Amino acid sequence: MKMIPKTLEDIASYIVKDGKGILAADESTGTIEKRFKSIDVESTEDNRRKYREMLFRSPAMAEAIGGVILFDETLRQKAQDGSYLRDVILNHGSLPGIKVDQGVKELEDNSNEKITTGLDGLNERCREYDELGAKFTKWRAVINISDGMPSTKCINENMLALSKYALIAQENNMVPIVEPEVIMDGPHTIDQCYDVTKNTLSVLFEMLDKKNINIKGTLLKPNMVVSGTENSHQANYKEVAEKTLDCLNSSVPDELPGIVFLSGGQSDVDATAHLDEMNKIGGFKWKLSFSYGRALQQAALKAWSGNDSNLEHAQKAFSHRAIMNMKASLGEWSESLES
Numbered sequence: 001m002k003m004i005p006k007t008l009e010d011i012a013s014y015i016v017k018d019g020k021g022i023l024a025a026d027e028s029t030g031t032i033e034k035r036f037k038s039i040d041v042e043s044t045e046d047n048r049r050k051y052r053e054m055l056f057r058s059p060a061m062a063e064a065i066g067g068v069i070l071f072d073e074t075l076r077q078k079a080q081d082g083s084y085l086r087d088v089i090l091n092h093g094s095l096p097g098i099k100v101d102q103g104v105k106e107l108e109d110n111s112n113e114k115i116t117t118g119l120d121g122l123n124e125r126c127r128e129y130d131e132l133g134a135k136f137t138k139w140r141a142v143i144n145i146s147d148g149m150p151s152t153k154c155i156n157e158n159m160l161a162l163s164k165y166a167l168i169a170q171e172n173n174m175v176p177i178v179e180p181e182v183i184m185d186g187p188h189t190i191d192q193c194y195d196v197t198k199n200t201l202s203v204l205f206e207m208l209d210k211k212n213i214n215i216k217g218t219l220l221k222p223n224m225v226v227s228g229t230e231n232s233h234q235a236n237y238k239e240v241a242e243k244t245l246d247c248l249n250s251s252v253p254d255e256l257p258g259i260v261f262l263s264g265g266q267s268d269v270d271a272t273a274h275l276d277e278m279n280k281i282g283g284f285k286w287k288l289s290f291s292y293g294r295a296l297q298q299a300a301l302k303a304w305s306g307n308d309s310n311l312e313h314a315q316k317a318f319s320h321r322a323i324m325n326m327k328a329s330l331g332e333w334s335e336s337l338e339s
């Protein structure tokens with residue numbers, strides 16, 4: 001097993017070193033069932049193990065993936081050869097992490113807004129995850145844009161929960177990945193996405209500061225600033241990159257070691273191209289990398305389609321996307337590398 005970083009600061013920097021990023025493989029039982037349904041595969045424990053083991057044993061893991069976010073089941077699960085999946089990840093020099101939020105509920109009765117749950121018993125769960133070898137954690141807050149939304153209450157309560165979570169994670173020796181996701185679905189403009197994202201991030205960093213969170217031992221997982229999916233003007237790569245960087249520069253402290261974007265429903269190549277464009281522009285202190293779920297897995301999931309004879313083919317599909325995103329994190333991607 002390779003040298004494992006120990007302090008919060010070292011863990012956070014290790015994950016995003018040399019263009020590396022994160023594979024988000026922490027789909028809850030309900031979400032992975034949905035993903036498997038799209039390829040007509042039943043979501044059994046063994047199929048989930050097989051699919052995720054295929055990803056974790058891919059050739060690009062060692063080169064491009066600094067950390068993998070897992071769901072509770074996977075952190076405890078064994079590979080086909082009897083070793084733990086978390087050790088398969090570690091053996092590639094990548095760190096296992098764990099999703100610790102417990103999903104969302106209505107912010108208030110009959111509200112369309114959400115609040116993330118999972119603070120009850122979080123300290124005890126984190127203590128166990130630390131013992132099981134998780135080096136980092138993730139908590140996702142969901143912010144929707146619509147008429148009158150998001151409310152001040154939605155932003156304040158979600159960012160407060162993120163700061164409480166971050167404190168508990170750090171007290172248990174694990175790096176918190178704070179994920180305030182401004183959802184891209186809807187008819188809103190890119191400028192509305194910009195305003196909401198900027199406000200959300202400003203409140204988040206104020207709250208993290210109030211709780212004395214060690215920012216050097218923290219990673220931010222934000223959305224990019226993009227046009228709403230149903231808006232008639234879809235911003236191009238350059239506009240997305242410039243507005244996202246402008247938004248981050250105005251609200252994120254320099255001492256944060258890394259920003260790892262979510263893909264949020266962007267196509268594989270769009271998510272890569274946007275990241276590359278930002279790194280080509282440069283001018284910031286943090287590492288700017290990826291923590292993609294769908295944008296890293298879609299092609300591999302399809303290539304696998306539940307068939308053992310496709311495992312190698314699926315690994316190639318995953319490795320290709322992982323390498324493309326690593327290049328984008330270094331500002332070295334170009335469309336010609338896709339073919």
Ligand code: 13P
Pocket residue numbers: 024140179262263264265291292293294295
């Ligand atoms: P997507 O990249 O598919 O948005 O998933 C990232 C994630 O971890 C959401 O919490």
